[in-house]
Amino acid sequence: xxxxxxxLGWAVRFFWIIALAFAVTAVYSATFIRIDFGKPMxxxxxxxxxxxxxxxxxxxxxxxxxxxNITTFVVDHDNESxxxxxxxxxxxxxxxxxxxxxxxxxxxxxxxxxxEYYLFNDSSLILYGSTQLSYANLIPLGxxxxxxxxxxxxxxxxxxxxxxxxxxxxxxxxxxxxxxxDNHSQYFSVTGTIRIEFLNNGQVIWRGATSVDxxxxxxxxxxxxxxxxxxxxxxxxxxxxxxxxxIFGFGPLVIENG
Numbered sequence: 085x086x087x088x089x090x091x092l093g094w095a096v097r098f099f100w101i102i103a104l105a106f107a108v109t110a111v112y113s114a115t116f117i118r119i120d121f122g123k124p125m126x127x128x129x130x131x132x133x134x135x136x137x138x139x140x141x142x143x144x145x146x147x148x149x150x151x152x153n154i155t156t157f158v159v160d161h162d163n164e165s166x167x168x169x170x171x172x173x174x175x176x177x178x179x180x181x182x183x184x185x186x187x188x189x190x191x192x193x194x195x196x197x198x199x200e201y202y203l204f205n206d207s208s209l210i211l212y213g214s215t216q217l218s219y220a221n222l223i224p225l226g227x228x229x230x231x232x233x234x235x236x237x238x239x240x241x242x243x244x245x246x247x248x249x250x251x252x253x254x255x256x257x258x259x260x261x262x263x264x265x266d267n268h269s270q271y272f273s274v275t276g277t278i279r280i281e282f283l284n285n286g287q288v289i290w291r292g293a294t295s296v297d298x299x300x301x302x303x304x305x306x307x308x309x310x311x312x313x314x315x316x317x318x319x320x321x322x323x324x325x326x327x328x329x330x331i332f333g334f335g336p337l338v339i340e341n342g
Contacts, residue, residue, distance in 0.1 A: 117141040121229050128271040131331050133190045135211060142181040147260040149176040150221050156188045156213040158233070160199055166190060166209070186213075192272070192330040202235060203334055204242050206268055207211060219317070236268030236301075236334075243324060244339055247282070249317055257317050259290060261308045267298045274298040276329030280308050282341070284321035296327075 105305040112206030122138035137156065158169035169188040176182050188211075195338050196203045219225050245262030252258040260284075267274045279293040319341070326335030 086111045135188045137186045139184045150218045154186045180182045196332045207235045238269045238274045240268040264305045266307040279326040283325045
């Protein structure tokens, strides 16, 4: 009876020795793991802003890294989530390294539709990232980081001037509406159509449109020109503004006039 008990006692001692050795080596070898978050690289593709984050895992420890889940999400100035994406890697063997390029895509049209603030105001977006993994297939580890992404408004300092009337012929007047803005976006040109309507008591009095092509970091000073019947020349009402581009659409912006 004593022999089985002694064997069990030695087995328990052996188990705890192995467990302690594992714990010590795991903690020690974890100091040889290097995880570097590279600088996000921004690339504009058609209608989307793609953010690519290089992540370098250098596993010089004694155990594998497994079940890597890299999750990032972008939030706006109100801390509302705009986009989220996840990258998974099954395993990085010990004494090995891997570079992972994690991508997250942000729709410019959805950004502006969700918050017109970004259409007219320079601001920033915040990129949050978290990495969860299992070390030695047993010990959970986690890392977090964040990055500020500058945002330049495509219609910064946007202004619609007072409509100017001039005689065109005996029955019509020419209407010129000055429009100006600065394209502060570092990602895309503002190329498309500006459209305006002038309403009085809910009735459309006149409308006009013009094409624009404003490269990044340049200023637009132009006007929308149209004709209106002399009998319909009214100076008080509302100007409704739309802009349509291949990247985003917006409107109407309602401006009281007169």
